[in-house]
Amino acid sequence: MTRRTLPLLAALLLSLAGCTTIQLEPLTEGMTEQPPAEWAARSNQLTRFNHWLLSGKLAVKQPSDSGTAVINRWQQRSESYELALSSSFLGMGSTELKGVPGYIELTMPNGDRYQSSEPEKLIQAATGWQLPIDNLTWWIKGLPAPDGDFRLLFDEQNKLAILKQDGWEIRYDRWQPFVDTLPELPARITALKGDKRVRVVISHWQRED
Template sequence: MRHFSRGLKHSTATLIVALLMSACASIQQEPLPEGLTEQPPADWAERQARLQAFDQWRLTGKLAVRQPGENASAVINRWTQSNEHYELALSSAFLGMGSTRLEGSPGYIRLETPDGESYASSDPQGLIYAATGWELPIDALMWWIKGLPAPEGDFRLAFDQAGKLAQVRQLGWTIRYERWRDFVDERPELPARLTARKGEKLVRLIVTSWTRTDDQTP
């Protein structure tokens, strides 16, 4: 019996290693777009640290969501971020409700409609999906919008020939960074336009202004 137990443990360990190697191989076999590399620039670690510390900000812009058979867009009147807490004031056709307010943090969201109705959930993406039928990965989006992978979930980064982050693959989404700007003094460039795609579902963000809301030094 003891020999069987050792053999079972050995077989199980071998199977786990084989599965992990298979998963890694399948990720690596997926080719990157031409001109991109997984090799980060020399200053990537420093840039990551500075962007991670940039956690008090406000931006304005536009949001477009597309899924099979339906397109919608919204004006981001205000997206305020304080550490992991966010508040979004949106208007136009987003959610099919006109003006809409989202407030939350990882693992919690509250959605307020123009008529004063309020809905809360411990599943942010689930609540948005229930209200709209759309996938909007709001918890990850607060990281992707800064040009960083989200802390939860495996990811794969790709950089262009100038050393800028060009693509993040995470949580089944492919995020492509299409334009960068110097929005905030003494901070790295920030995304001005990005597109997140998951199959036939697409989320596009265009940032028109971005400001700090704290007094911290870089």
């Protein structure tokens, strides 16, 4: 990617920025690092849940800008993902992200495509915010990513409340039984790193075999 293309890409993706606020839920007292008895079985079950489709909303807040977008489709097939985002703010239209760990392809509304072997750097260059896209496919299910140290905190109901990994704090604000054959899945998560906040609200989640 040339330096001349980055300002255009940044301008287009930063059109996600609109007025939005992300209120943080108070931390639950009495949290523990001791996993509940069913945690190992639950983790194994959700690790195998790697073909799925969800939709919802995304909100980003940071010092330089903030905005919201609709997640029209997030399709996950093992390590391969496809995200279709849309926002009416400043006429952004639809943007698609496709990739696997270590590779991403970004398609803009006008059809321009950008590829990179460093997904986080491309997203940061384009949007100005740090987003660990490779880890999100794990965090969104309520699991730590397989690479890297992590810390888990559970609330009094034995639900995962906080996951800390790679400098990020992931708060699990709400859980919901989306898929009959699976335990509850996150319905709202808030990711924090410094003065940056990213919230994902999931309205629909289904298994794809």
